[in-house]
Amino acid sequence: MTYDLQFFYVWQNLDKLGRGVLVSLELTGLANLIGLTAGFAIALMLRARTPVLRVPATALVELFRCTPVLIQVVWFFYCVPILFNLFVDPMVMAVLALGLNLAAFNAEGYRAAIQSVPREQYDACAALGLGGWTRVRHVVLPHALRAALPVLMTNGITIFQQSALVALVAIPDLMYEGKMLSTETYRPIETYTVVAAIYFAISAPISLIVQRIEARFDRVQA
Amino acid sequence: MRPRLFPWRKATETMVQNKLLKIHNLHKSYGDLEIFKGLSLAMDRGDRLVIIGPSGGGKSTLLRIVMGLEDIVGGDVYLDGKPYILRDGGKTKIDHKLQARVGMVFQHYTLFPHLDILRNLTLAPVKTRGTPRAEAEAKAMALLDRFGLAAKARSYPSQLSGGQKQRVAIARALMLDPDLLLFDEVTSALDPELVAEVEAVMMELADQGMPMMIVTHDMHFARNIASRVVFAAGGVVVEDGPPEQVLDNPQVARTREFVERVFARKK
Ligand SMILES: Nc1ncnc2c1ncn2[C@@H]1O[C@H](COP(=O)(O)OP(=O)(O)OP(=O)(O)O)[C@@H](O)[C@H]1O
Numbered sequence: 147m148t149y150d151l152q153f154f155y156v157w158q159n160l161d162k163l164g165r166g167v168l169v170s171l172e173l174t175g176l177a178n179l180i181g182l183t184a185g186f187a188i189a190l191m192l193r194a195r196t197p198v199l200r201v202p203a204t205a206l207v208e209l210f211r212c213t214p215v216l217i218q219v220v221w222f223f224y225c226v227p228i229l230f231n232l233f234v235d236p237m238v239m240a241v242l243a244l245g246l247n248l249a250a251f252n253a254e255g256y257r258a259a260i261q262s263v264p265r266e267q268y269d270a271c272a273a274l275g276l277g278g279w280t281r282v283r284h285v286v287l288p289h290a291l292r293a294a295l296p297v298l299m300t301n302g303i304t305i306f307q308q309s310a311l312v313a314l315v316a317i318p319d320l321m322y323e324g325k326m327l328s329t330e331t332y333r334p335i336e337t338y339t340v341v342a343a344i345y346f347a348i349s350a351p352i353s354l355i356v357q358r359i360e361a362r363f364d365r366v367q368a
Numbered sequence: 369m370r371p372r373l374f375p376w377r378k379a380t381e382t383m384v385q386n387k388l389l390k391i392h393n394l395h396k397s398y399g400d401l402e403i404f405k406g407l408s409l410a411m412d413r414g415d416r417l418v419i420i421g422p423s424g425g426g427k428s429t430l431l432r433i434v435m436g437l438e439d440i441v442g443g444d445v446y447l448d449g450k451p452y453i454l455r456d457g458g459k460t461k462i463d464h465k466l467q468a469r470v471g472m473v474f475q476h477y478t479l480f481p482h483l484d485i486l487r488n489l490t491l492a493p494v495k496t497r498g499t500p501r502a503e504a505e506a507k508a509m510a511l512l513d514r515f516g517l518a519a520k521a522r523s524y525p526s527q528l529s530g531g532q533k534q535r536v537a538i539a540r541a542l543m544l545d546p547d548l549l550l551f552d553e554v555t556s557a558l559d560p561e562l563v564a565e566v567e568a569v570m571m572e573l574a575d576q577g578m579p580m581m582i583v584t585h586d587m588h589f590a591r592n593i594a595s596r597v598v599f600a601a602g603g604v605v606v607e608d609g610p611p612e613q614v615l616d617n618p619q620v621a622r623t624r625e626f627v628e629r630v631f632a633r634k635k
């Protein structure tokens with residue numbers, strides 16, 4: 147089979163894909179905002195002594211971790227409006243679905259990072275009279291956030307890729323624009339290849355940075 | 369003002385005067401494992417106590433208790449004649465004002481890896497004592513200078529050798545002007561050639577009269593630095609006396625057996 151690759155139509159419509167990229171980045175940015183803040187709050191709840199905080203947080207985390215993101219997006223988009231009788235901008239729903247999903251994964255990352263603070267550090271704090279908020283602010287958090295950083299960044303770019311799922315609910319992100327373009331131009335191979343290349347070009351550098359950071363941590367730890 | 373933890377303090381003060389530290393009838397367990405079965409020990413201001421004993425005998429636990437890091441099962445600890453740690457209403461009560469007068473250096477340095485050396489030293493005085501930063505930094509620099517570490521003030525712990533880290537850890541403890549300094553096998557994690565520099569710093573502190581409680585496996589160093597050696601085993605103090613007695617001429621059979629075994633291993 148011979149197929150004559152023709153990228154011309156894709157280049158001509160690059161502005162559409164560009165608009166799609168902006169939507170994807172906006173989704174990713176907002177989802178990360180929720181993921182980083184709500185994720186931290188949920189992590190603190192996971193560590194709470196009282197079950198009133200711990201149980202709902204655990205339930206939320208497991209719910210998001212144990213169902214496909216695709217279902218989560220669809221559910222937020224189709225079911226929430228009916229169940230709660232409210233109609234919200236699809237973009238808001240998409241951000242909520244992705245943001246809460248990310249929050250669940252980040253919460254686990256934060257929790258593991260806080261857990262990873264060595265017991266000796268707490269001993270050192272006690273021996274120096276450092277307690278309460280001072281200890282959290284100056285010892286536990288700097289330690290934990292450093293440990294969490296690679297996980298948070300990895301989760302953050304994963305959500306950038308997962309965001310392609312919102313094309314299914316007609317949000318004009320990169321994936322959606324790509325789909326439209328491929329139908330319009332009858333050039334699916336070229337279009338989807340370019341779309342994939344764009345996803346890659348944005349994710350790969352961040353992934354590399356994560357690797358660098360992890361390598362540095364390993365050195366410092368040793 | 370926080371409410372007083374020990375309203376009866378006045379009554380007991382006179383009973384235990386003059387002792388810097390007094391541990392009375394200490395009981396401690398980890399689950400079913402009984403570590404101390406009524407251990408008693410007292411220490412004067414001029415004392416440098418070296419604790420020796422079998423591995424797993426509770427030497428670290430003893431220091432951790434004196435530092436206020438562990439719950440106890442029974443007994444009480446007095447610092448400077450004041451009730452410091454005791455059991456009350458089924459709980460371990462620790463007087464945090466007195467705890468602040470004790471300092472500790474750990475086997476694995478436990479420096480704060482995200483702070484540079486200067487910050488490692490100034491964090492506690494600035495945050496918990498309200499010492500002005502400039503004053504704390506001047507004091508820190510003076511200490512670092514004394515320990516030959518002034519050039520490392522802006523380095524991070526990961527950039528230092530084990531011996532340097534341990535000297536920083538000692539300086540960090542000294543920043544709070546402790547009345548009693550605890551050392552738990554502070555040279556055990558070090559390469560042999562780095563041991564001397566840390567021991568030299570400790571000898572210098574000893575010469576200046578710093579009261580210390582030291583756990584070490586280095587019998588040679590123990591003999592040099594100790595004013596008293598305490599052999600603890602089986603949850604109690606078995607023998608307690610000057611190094612010439614406990615290390616060279618033990619009076620109790622059990623001590624003799626231990627000391628002979630340790631020295632035999634050295635040779
Ligand atoms: N947090 C803990 N939980 C349970 N058991 C513990 C704990 N800490 C110590 N132990 C046990 O208590 C006993 C005394 O421990 P400790 O570390 O005080 O001994 P040590 O005399 O310092 O020994 P070493 O010479 O090996 O350092 C050991 O059997 C140890 O396994």
Ligand SMILES: [Mg+2]
Binds near residue numbers: 427428429553
């Ligand atoms: Mg020990």
